[in-house]
Amino acid sequence: MEQLHGPPQLQRLSCHGIGASCADCALNSAQWILCIIPADRTTAHAITVRSSARPYQHLSVSAPFIAVVPAWARVKLVNDDDPCGLVVALHWARLRETARNALGTTACEIPCWFKAWDPFLRDAGDTLSALHANSSPDPRCLAAFADVFALHLAHRYGLTADTPDAATSLTHSKLSVVEHFIHEHIADNIQIADLAAVVHMSQSHFARAFKTATGHPPHFFLTTERLRLAQSMLSEGSLSLIDIAARVGFQTQQHFTAVFHRYAGCTPRAFRIAHYRP
Structure with missing residues (x-):
């Protein structure tokens, strides 16, 4: 320009x-x-x-x-x-x-x-x-x-301006902003530093404040949001597993399957067979 x-x-x-x-x-x-x-x-x-x-x-x-x-x-x-x-x-x-x-x-x-x-x-x-x-x-x-x-x-x-961590806690409105960002960019490679930047906090302060507010670390929350969306796609659509993995932010289908099994207790394919609602 x-x-x-x-x-x-x-x-x-x-x-x-x-x-x-x-x-x-x-x-x-x-x-x-x-x-x-x-x-x-x-x-x-x-x-x-x-x-x-x-x-x-x-x-x-x-x-x-x-x-x-x-x-x-x-x-x-x-x-x-x-x-x-x-x-x-x-x-x-x-x-x-x-x-x-x-x-x-x-x-x-x-x-x-x-x-x-x-x-x-x-x-x-x-x-x-x-x-x-x-x-x-x-x-x-x-x-x-x-x-x-x-x-x-x-x-x-x-x-x-002097301290980006002036707020000592994550308010409900700030948590809503973080959730909105996650849902809007769920397919991207979201880092904890990115979530901290959303609410203008340092990464370490954000991680502590997030766990205090929700009871879970931000990475756990991010992963469960990805898997919740994946479960919805598996239940209601016919996308392939590799497409679902990409749409919820996993780099490979293998990683998606491993994480899904760890959290849900079964593989994505088994979950689809048990819960599919055409």
């Missing part, structure tokens, strides 16, 4: 394709942050540029997640032969000013170095890309999008 520019007094946002190099050196300064929105199978790694003043940090992000990192971080792609996605650069000071004016001083700090499941920002990125794919950007449109990004980032993440 072509670099987007506007007059200096209005330029709060700039964006380019995830595989394109940014020609504006000013966007690499501490005055900007990057919202990385990978698409398809593109995976981006954001890494701290080695410096005595900065601790080493590393973050990997792929769809359906987004990441927010400082603009001076180095972003590398795994499959850079055909990268898909968007990088949105946002002016740090103007983001904070917009958030402070709209939300108050307690919510104006916007954190960096985090990964999150954020369908709203993914949709906003898609809209921004489509609007400016084949035309010159309107500076007023860019300013409006900058305000949208600023308010969303501050409202959703700003109150926990």
